[in-house]
Amino acid sequence: MKRIMVMGVSAGVGKSTFARKLGASLSMPVYHLDSFYWKPDWIEAPLAEFAAAQQKIVNEEQWIIEGNYSNTYDIRAQHADTIIYLELPLLVCLYRVFKRWILNRGQVRPDMGKGCREKIDYQFLKFICTTYYPRKKRMKSKLQSFKEKDSQKSVIILTSKKEIQSYLETLNI
16 A cells, blocks of 8 residues: 545545544555645635646655545546545534534644635535435445456445544554
8 A cells, every 4th residue: 555545425524534544554645635625715726726736646656645526536546556435424424524613613624725714504514415325326336446447456445433443453553
């Protein structure tokens, strides 16, 4: 595992936290796509700029890139040797989004773009609720196609807090 994509079913599934822990265990640099996508005050980066930032990273020898952003999935997938996909229940994801907001309200998280203070609004909650099940369904075929394109690539699917914790613990042996 030298080039790892960390993806998840939804915001709040734990991609950033998992990637940080994975990076610490493997002594690898971690890149958070939100920090490239969001400019100050929650302005979206132009697609070409966002894609170029990722293209630069994927040419490095080792990396962990966390985030979904399906419009640039192929940039990462083409170079990744491993995809780790996190899938927890919708209610867990929503709970974690609220918890994150309470703990970080008014602050900028280290995995976010500069000047993007933690916030929660109806649009974000609606996005989570309306995309959760369609994304869950789409990811099954996306992960299957990743395996079919290159049998040497590894796809790891973790679907519970216990599986996620156990996986991280096996790396610390």
